[in-house]
Every structure is written in structure tokens, then in C-alpha cells.
Amino acid sequence: MSRDLTLHINGDTYEFTIGRRLGQIPESETLLETLRERIGLTGSKMSCGQGACGCCAVLMDGKAVASCITLTAECQGKEIVTIEGLGNPETGELDPIQEAFLEHNAFQCGFCTPGIIIAVKSLLNANPNPTEAEIKEALSGNYCRCISHFQVIEAVKSILKGGEAG
Amino acid sequence: MKHFEHVTAQSYEAAAQALTSYKHAQPMAGGTDLMGVLKERILPDYPEAVVNLKEIPDSSYIIDEGDHVAIGAMTKLCDLEQSPLLSGGLKAVAQAAHSVASPIIRNTATIGGNLCQDVRCWYYRYPNSVGGRLMCARKGGQECFAIQGRNQYHSVMGGMKAGKTPCTLECPAGTDIPAYMEKIRENDWDGAAQIIMRVNPMPMLTARVCPHNCQSACNQCQHGDPVSIHSVERALGDYILEHRDKFYQAPASLTGKKAGIVGGGPAGLTAAYFLRKAGHEVTIYEKMEEAGGVLMYGIPEYRLPKHYVRDLIKALESMGILFKTNTEIGKDMTLDEVKSANDTVFLDTGAWKQPILGIDGENLTQFGLNFLVEVKKFMSRQIGKEVLVCGGGNVAMDVALTAVRLGAEKVKLVCLEQREDMPASAEEIARAEEEGVEIVNGWGLKKVIADEDGTIRGLESMRCVSVFDDQGHFSPSYSHETQVFSSDCIILATGQKVDTDFLGSRYKDQLKNAKGLIEVGEHKDTRAPGIYAGGDAASGPSVAIKAIRDGGIAARSMSSYMGFPIEAAKAEDSFLKFDEEKVSVKKAAVETDTPVGERCLDKEDSVSLTPDQARDEAGRCMNCGCYSVNASDMANVMVALGATIKTTKHQFKAEEFFSSMHAVDLLEPGELVTEVCIPKWEGYRTGYSKLRVRDSIDFAITALAYAYKEKDGRIEDVRLAAGGIAPIPVRLTQAEQVLKGQEKSRALAVKAFEKATETAVPMKENHYKLQEIKTQMIRSLEL
Numbered sequence: 001m002s003r004d005l006t007l008h009i010n011g012d013t014y015e016f017t018i019g020r021r022l023g024q025i026p027e028s029e030t031l032l033e034t035l036r037e038r039i040g041l042t043g044s045k046m047s048c049g050q051g052a053c054g055c056c057a058v059l060m061d062g063k064a065v066a067s068c069i070t071l072t073a074e075c076q077g078k079e080i081v082t083i084e085g086l087g088n089p090e091t092g093e094l095d096p097i098q099e100a101f102l103e104h105n106a107f108q109c110g111f112c113t114p115g116i117i118i119a120v121k122s123l124l125n126a127n128p129n130p131t132e133a134e135i136k137e138a139l140s141g142n143y144c145r146c147i148s149h150f151q152v153i154e155a156v157k158s159i160l161k162g163g164e165a166g
Numbered sequence: 167m168k169h170f171e172h173v174t175a176q177s178y179e180a181a182a183q184a185l186t187s188y189k190h191a192q193p194m195a196g197g198t199d200l201m202g203v204l205k206e207r208i209l210p211d212y213p214e215a216v217v218n219l220k221e222i223p224d225s226s227y228i229i230d231e232g233d234h235v236a237i238g239a240m241t242k243l244c245d246l247e248q249s250p251l252l253s254g255g256l257k258a259v260a261q262a263a264h265s266v267a268s269p270i271i272r273n274t275a276t277i278g279g280n281l282c283q284d285v286r287c288w289y290y291r292y293p294n295s296v297g298g299r300l301m302c303a304r305k306g307g308q309e310c311f312a313i314q315g316r317n318q319y320h321s322v323m324g325g326m327k328a329g330k331t332p333c334t335l336e337c338p339a340g341t342d343i344p345a346y347m348e349k350i351r352e353n354d355w356d357g358a359a360q361i362i363m364r365v366n367p368m369p370m371l372t373a374r375v376c377p378h379n380c381q382s383a384c385n386q387c388q389h390g391d392p393v394s395i396h397s398v399e400r401a402l403g404d405y406i407l408e409h410r411d412k413f414y415q416a417p418a419s420l421t422g423k424k425a426g427i428v429g430g431g432p433a434g435l436t437a438a439y440f441l442r443k444a445g446h447e448v449t450i451y452e453k454m455e456e457a458g459g460v461l462m463y464g465i466p467e468y469r470l471p472k473h474y475v476r477d478l479i480k481a482l483e484s485m486g487i488l489f490k491t492n493t494e495i496g497k498d499m500t501l502d503e504v505k506s507a508n509d510t511v512f513l514d515t516g517a518w519k520q521p522i523l524g525i526d527g528e529n530l531t532q533f534g535l536n537f538l539v540e541v542k543k544f545m546s547r548q549i550g551k552e553v554l555v556c557g558g559g560n561v562a563m564d565v566a567l568t569a570v571r572l573g574a575e576k577v578k579l580v581c582l583e584q585r586e587d588m589p590a591s592a593e594e595i596a597r598a599e600e601e602g603v604e605i606v607n608g609w610g611l612k613k614v615i616a617d618e619d620g621t622i623r624g625l626e627s628m629r630c631v632s633v634f635d636d637q638g639h640f641s642p643s644y645s646h647e648t649q650v651f652s653s654d655c656i657i658l659a660t661g662q663k664v665d666t667d668f669l670g671s672r673y674k675d676q677l678k679n680a681k682g683l684i685e686v687g688e689h690k691d692t693r694a695p696g697i698y699a700g701g702d703a704a705s706g707p708s709v710a711i712k713a714i715r716d717g718g719i720a721a722r723s724m725s726s727y728m729g730f731p732i733e734a735a736k737a738e739d740s741f742l743k744f745d746e747e748k749v750s751v752k753k754a755a756v757e758t759d760t761p762v763g764e765r766c767l768d769k770e771d772s773v774s775l776t777p778d779q780a781r782d783e784a785g786r787c788m789n790c791g792c793y794s795v796n797a798s799d800m801a802n803v804m805v806a807l808g809a810t811i812k813t814t815k816h817q818f819k820a821e822e823f824f825s826s827m828h829a830v831d832l833l834e835p836g837e838l839v840t841e842v843c844i845p846k847w848e849g850y851r852t853g854y855s856k857l858r859v860r861d862s863i864d865f866a867i868t869a870l871a872y873a874y875k876e877k878d879g880r881i882e883d884v885r886l887a888a889g890g891i892a893p894i895p896v897r898l899t900q901a902e903q904v905l906k907g908q909e910k911s912r913a914l915a916v917k918a919f920e921k922a923t924e925t926a927v928p929m930k931e932n933h934y935k936l937q938e939i940k941t942q943m944i945r946s947l948e949l
Contacts, residue, residue, distance in 0.1 A: 027216070060273075071216075084239070142270075
């Protein structure tokens with residue numbers, strides 16, 4: 001028996017059905033698989049697959065969650081935002097966090113960066129003016145093998161009230 | 167991920183219904199633990215369906231209820247860490263929630279899921295995709311791999327049983343072998359005796375005759391020799407017999423009820439022991455001159471010296487059990503007479519009858535069991551020169567070895583079975599060959615070749631091509647090939663049958679089944695009310711330990727029948743311990759064997775281990791179970807703060823809920839955690855300390871949840887619970903006792919730590935955990 005599933009992703013609405021037939025989303029499919037393999041949103045990355053590294057983080061109702069351990073079947077009615085949805089689709093303007101990351105070279109290989117930016121967005125949604133300790137805490141579930149952390153913290157601090165980007 | 171069905175429940179009732187409508191379904195709260203379990207196929211059972219609990223209305227809340235705070239099971243950890251209600255006396259709750267994993271996880275994970283999460287042991291969680299999942303004891307597999315493997319993150323307080331161990335499962339009597347091994351390691355021989363005698367009142371005998379299948383199931387087989395369980399049992403049995411006054415005591419009070427036991431074999435003696443212990447008057451009616459059955463008459467002296475059997479009988483007599491020997495039921499007394507003299511009767515008449523094979527010249531052969539019974543007679547006259555033993559079981563081995571030791575020039579053993587299918591134990595076969603018995607496999611009996619005067623010349627045999635039919639029933643088939651084995655003495659050890667003639671025609675019709683055995687039910691009850699049966703008479707020829715099991719079951723049933731149910735002995739609930747050094751010894755200590763040339767008929771072949779040797783060997787027992795540590799941070803706080811866990815059906819005190827390694831095991835099918843209620847602990851300073859390698863993601867190496875009530879530097883009241891040190895959260899009550907009423911100081915904290923870890927048994931790689939607990943204890947005082 002198939003059932004309908006409506007996904008809201010980056011402001012767009014996608015209609016699917018859940019089931020085992022070709023083109024349907026099986027119950028066991030993760031949100032990360034749906035994003036990358038069905039919708040083509042490959043900004044969110046698959047790394048540890050256990051929710052430990054943060055590379056697959058997306059915003060669900062404004063909060064960062066690990067899409068690799070989230071079932072797509074459970075996303076009915078949720079607002080999902082991926083790294084691709086942060087910028088302004090009409091003007092092509094990036095989110096201030098993305099701008100700050102570019103400005104501060106806050107990445108090296110960039111694999112973990114979408115997840116880190118999502119985690120920062122999640123933090124700023126709840127707390128627009130975090131302390132450095134709060135920033136570090138909020139990013140404690142995002143691992144970077146290229147050691148970009150220092151620049152990341154600098155970039156985040158730069159966009160806070162009183163920071164260089166204002 | 168492998169497919170499953172998915173149901174989103176709109177209420178706990180609907181969730182319960184969905185969960186129970188599948189053979190195996192899994193509830194999912196936040197899913198941060200479960201998704202990993204499913205992805206890695208960690209468990210052998212994969213759910214057919216996952217039931218989503220997240221959408222259940224009104225299941226996520228934090229409410230002030232006056233004297234306590236109630237938290238809905240679906241409340242996310244991120245909401246707990248920031249809740250203003252979880253401050254003051256409940257600060258520990260917020261701190262514990264904050265300590266879990268990372269913000270990304272806490273945005274999804276729920277308190278209910280956290281409390282019900284599965285263990286994080288790296289053997290348990292080993293992914294199936296990388297060479298296959300590890301079936302550890304906790305998963306229904308064999309051993310705990312941490313015992314002899316890497317164990318830096320495992321328990322320092324000992325393990326917990328994960329169901330029955332393989333050795334116990336192999337033992338027909340269900341002996342708790344690891345439990346008595348542990349007592350022997352502690353040098354508590356009386357404690358060990360009590361454990362083994364819960365199911366077996368004659369370990370000094372079983373140790374010598376049992377095929378000890380327990381050993382073939384021993385998890386040490388994966389590393390080297392199995393634990394020589396029978397050797398340790400034998401030393402314990404000898405100890406019990408030496409101190410028999412202590413272990414075979416007359417009951418303190420009598421019930422006035424009477425039990426009659428027909429036949430004093432292992433089943434009858436066992437039933438007598440337990441019935442007498444329960445205070446009944448017990449009479450054993452024994453046909454032979456002495457009680458003991460096969461143990462007295464059928465097992466050769468060199469394997470089981472009769473003085474052990476006689477000493478046991480004496481010990482049983484000293485309990486007040488009455489032995490009427492030379493009393494054959496059906497001849498000297500009728501079963502009706504026994505029945506009217508007693509309130510219940512147990513039949514343990516064994517399997518002593520010679521089966522009729524129907525071959526020519528059968529009357530010229532001897533019956534193996536009779537040969538063993540009458541071996542003394544043979545000692546005074548000449549046994550044949552060329553003895554041929556027919557049969558492949560342990561009786562055949564005993565007969566063959568006895569013939570060798572009686573001085574037969576040549577002993578040959580023929581049997582139907584091929585070598586690997588012989589019913590005799592490998593040890594017995596090896597022993598027979600060691601002493602020169604020639605074993606010829608795959609031949610069946612055709613006829614005895616004899617002179618007219620009855621002098622045996624040999625046996626004509628036919629080639630046996632298969633012993634069992636397609637259904638596995640005994641039904642040998644033969645080819646045309648024949649062979650003559652020359653012999654002047656043929657002994658048939660091809661099985662024994664049950665003789666039910668003693669029952670008299672009325673009881674015989676009522677009690678006997680189609681197989682010629684006495685029909686018994688699960689409780690060893692026969693078709694006649696008040697009459698019970700066990701041992702070979704009810705099951706056909708089998709091993710002593712199975713008869714002992716029957717005797718125990720029958721005693722419980724008979725006592726209940728007479729109105730005095732026997733309460734089952736309770737196993738101890740302390741953590742399991744093993745010897746971290748001796749557990750890795752690969753070689754077993756076994757009895758010293760007499761050299762082949764010096765073995766004889768009237769002396770035991772081997773010498774028992776000394777108590778010290780037995781203790782060392784008991785040290786090799788891994789005390790199999792689960793030696794992991796609990797994963798949930800919230801559980802530690804719930805235990806420290808005396809929370810109540812509410813489910814759809816019950817309420818549990820936190821300590822009770824987390825007394826099981828995986829709390830959900832306590833729940834009924836479909837039962838779900840719905841709420842936790844935590845007393846407010848007003849005026850208490852509470853907190854949660856968690857040590858780990860990395861400050862995010864990692865689970866606790868050790869954790870301490872604490873609540874202190876202090877006044878002017880003095881501790882008025884305290885509650886402590888530690889995580890990461892045992893398979894379950896541990897309330898540190900002894901440390902609490904040390905701290906209560908005392909001035910706060912570092913020295914006091916150290917004293918409390920020492921008391922708390924008095925019974926700690928760190929493994930090879932985790933002694934450091936003790937230092938961590940000490941540090942946490944000191945830090946918790948905020949000096």
C-alpha cells in the first residue's frame with residue numbers, strides 16, 4: 001500500500017509516494033538519500049552515516065539535524081532547508097554566513113563545510129548573538145579533517161552584531 | 167538500509183497496536199540510536215516494521231507538577247538542556263541532557279529514546295557488513311569478547327548474566343556452573359556446594375560418570391582447552407562428601423507427609439534428597455542389596471569407586487531417609503501397598519532388561535549390564551581369551567575395558583555405527599583403544615557360531631550401511647557382505663530395556679506407553695494421580711545427570727501435590743566476576759591418570775585435583791555474560807534522583823527500570839515509556855559529570871550523577887549514581903553512607919570512592935576508570 005508524502009525543501013514542494021515500486025520512496029530511505037539521489041541536492045554530504053560527523057546536516061524546522069539518520073518517510077510537513085536553499089534563488093545572493101566563510105577561507109577541501117554552515121544557521125536562528133564558547137559548542141558535532149576550525153570561528157564571529165560584517 | 171514497513175502512530179495505543187501486530191517491530195523515537203542499529207544490521211533480528219512515535223500529540227512536554235517535574239517521553243534533549251524548570255535541584259537533568267552526543271543529535275534525540283537505547287559496546291555494535299556481526303553473549307551468541315579481548319571501555323564492576331550460559335544449557339540438570347566456579351575462586355566451597363546442590367545432590371558421583379557435555383559447549387573452547395568442569399566438580403564433590411554432616415542435614419521441621427521411592431538410582435536418590443529437605447518422610451524401596459542403581463552396580467569400580475556411592479547413601483540416611491533394601495516391588499510388595507503406605511510415589515526402576523535381538527545362538531552370549539553387575543564373580547574365574555563386545559555406547563566401553571582388565575588376551579568391539587556416530591563419548595573410546603581394545607565399525611550381528619556343545623567359536627556379522635532411516639529413527643540396513651569375527655566369549659551391550667512387569671497388570675495398562683516406558687508429563691507425573699516417575703524407566707537408557715534432573719522435577723511436583731510447594735532457590739544478583747589473569751590460561755588442569763600398565767579393576771583410575779588446583783582451574787571460567795557498560799546518560803541521573811519511569815502499562819522506580827541491562831526487556835510487547843517524573847530535590851545541589859575522550863559525540867567512559875544537601879560545609883544528605891562502570895547504572899549507596907553527616911573534604915571523597923569501588927574488578931585495560939571515578943567523586947564536592 002502506498003501513501004502520499006509531501007516534502008517542503010528549500011521553499012519548493014515535492015510530491016512523492018511511499019512504497020517499493022519504481023520511483024517510489026521506500027520506507028527505509030534516508031532524507032540524505034532522497035536529497036542527493038532523487039532531487040539532486042548534493043550539497044549535503046554522506047560521510048559517517050551515523051550522525052556523528054555533521055556533514056549531512058540540514059535544517060528541519062530551523063534546527064540542524066543529521067539527514068543520514070532521518071527517514072524521509074518521517075519528513076511529512078517539515079520545512080527542510082539544505083545548503084542550496086540558504087542563498088536567495090532570485091538574486092543569487094549568498095547567505096551572510098556563506099559570504100563570511102568565503103571571506104575567511106573557512107574551509108579547505110570543503111566537504112564538511114555545508115554541514116558546518118547549516119549548524120551555524122541553526123545556532124543563529126536560536127541565538128543571534130552567541131559567545132565564542134557557544135559557537136564552539138554549537139559546532140561540536142561537525143568534524144573537519146582539514147582543521148578549518150580556526151577560520152570557521154573567525155568567520156562566524158565576523159557576522160555577529162558588532163562583528164566586521166555587521 | 168534493508169526494507170521495513172513504516173507506521174506513524176497518532177497515539178501510544180495505536181503504536182502498541184501496530185507494534186504487536188507484527189512478529190518483530192521496533193518503536194522509533196528520535197531514531198538516533200536505532201538508525202545505526204538498523205543500518206549496520208547489528209542485531210540478527212531485523213524488524214519487519216518501524217513505528218514512529220514522534221508525531222504522537224502531547225507527548226513532548228516539561229511540566230511543573232508541584233513536588234515533581236513531569237517530562238513527556240518524546241521531549242527532545244535540546245529542549246531539556248535549556249528548560250528553566252530543570253534548574254536548581256534538577257540541574258543535573260539539564261547537564262546530563264547537554265552532555266549527550268552533539269547539538270545535531272540532541273535536536274532529534276528524545277529522553278524516552280535515550281532511556282531505552284541499546285548498548286554501545288564495540289563488539290555488540292560491530293557492523294554486519296565488515297566480516298559479519300559478532301554474536302556476543304548478549305545477542306544470544308557465545309561469549310563476551312571483552313573478557314579476553316580489548317576491554318578499555320568495559321565494566322569495572324563485573325558483568326551480568328545474558329541468559330543461561332552454554333554450559334548450563336548443555337547440562338540436563340541446568341547446573342549454574344559459572345556461579346559455583348565463582349564461589350570456588352573466592353575459596354567459598356560451602357557457597358559453591360550450595361549452588362551445585364540446588365540441582366544435583368551427588369556431584370561426587372556425576373563428576374566421575376557424566377559425559378560432561380557442558381565442557382564441549384564451554385566458550386574457552388574458542389581459545390584453548392575447555393574449562394575442565396568435571397575436574398572442578400569432582401574436587402567440589404569430594405569436599406561435599408568430606409563435610410557431609412554440613413550438607414545433608416535432617417530437616418528442621420517435618421510436614422507429616424510421606425513419599426515412597428521405588429528404586430534407589432540417581433533419580434530416586436535425588437527425589438529423596440529434595441523431598442526429605444522439604445520435611446517429608448521418605449522411604450526408598452530398593453530391590454538390590456544396596457541402593458545406587460547403575461551407579462552402584464553398572465559403573466565399574468575403576469571409574470566410580472563404590473565407597474563414594476556408599477558414603478552418599480550414608481549421608482542420605484543421616485538426613486532421615488529410610489532405605490528398605492532387598493525389597494522388590496512386584497515381588498516382595500505390590501505397588502498398591504507402597505501407594506497406600508505413602509502420600510505420593512516416585513518410580514525410578516531404571517532400564518535393566520536385556521533386549522531380545524532374535525539371532526541364532528543369542529542364548530550363548532552374555533548381557534553387558536549383567537556382566538558389569540557380576541564382575542566380581544568373573545574375577546575368580548577365567549574370562550574368555552578372545553572377547554567380542556557388541557555395542558558402541560558407554561556401557562560397551564565399560565564392558566570392553568573391564569574385560570581387558572580381567573585378563574582377556576584380546577578384546578574386540580564391533581558396533582553398527584561408524585566411528586564419528588558412536589554413542590560413546592570420545593574420551594571413553596580413546597581410553598578403550600589406549601588399553602588395547604580393537605574397535606571395528608559398521609558391522610551388525612547375524613548369528614553366533616558355536617559347536618554343538620555350546621562352545622562359542624565366533625560371530626557372523628553383516629555390513630551395516632546405515633543406522634538410521636530418513637526420519638532419523640533407528641532402523642539399520644545391511645548389505646550382503648558378511649564377516650566372521652572369531653571369539654570364545656561374546657558380550658552384548660546393545661542397549662537395555664525397561665521392565666514394567668513390577669507394576670502389575672492394572673498399573674501396567676495405565677502407566678505404560680507404546681515405547682514400553684512409563685509415560686510421564688512435564689512434571690514427571692504419570693497417568694495415575696500421586697504417582698510420579700523418572701530416570702531410565704521413563705525415558706529409556708540415558709545418563710545419570712538426566713535422571714537427577716527428573717528426580718528434582720519430580721520432588722517439586724510431589725511436594726506440591728502433598729500441599730508443600732518447594733520454592734526455587736534464587737540466584738545471587740551481584741555482578742559476575744572472573745579472574746583476569748587465569749582466564750587466559752589455555753591449558754586445562756585435569757586429574758592425574760594412572761599409567762595404562764598400572765590400571766586395575768578395583769582402584770579408581772585417576773586422582774582428584776587438590777582444592778588449590780581446582781581453584782586455579784575454576785579461574786579459567788570466563789563467567790560468561792555481558793561485561794559492557796550502560797550507554798544512557800539520562801538513566802544515571804534518573805537513578806540518582808529517584809525518578810519514576812511511567813509506561814503505557816506500569817510505573818517503575820528508576821533503579822528497578824535500570825536493573826535490567828536493556829531496560830526495554832522489562833516491558834511487555836507494545837508497552838512504551840510515556841513519561842518520567844523527577845522529584846524536585848529542592849535545596850539540593852545536583853549535577854552530572856561525564857568523562858570521555860572527546861567532549862562531543864562520545865559516550866561516557868565514566869559518569870557521576872549527584873545530589874547533595876549541604877549546610878555549612880557538612881553533607882546532610884546525598885545521592886550518587888555512576889554510569890559507565892557496569893552494565894547498568896550503579897547507585898553508590900555505600901559511598902553515600904560514608905559521606906552522610908560528614909564535613910566535606912578531599913579525604914572524605916577518597917574514602918567514599920574507596921568504599922564505592924570495594925568490590926570493583928577492573929579488567930586488563932580499564933583500571934584507569936577507577937581513577938576517573940575518584941576524580942569525579944572529589945570534583946562533585948566542589949571543594
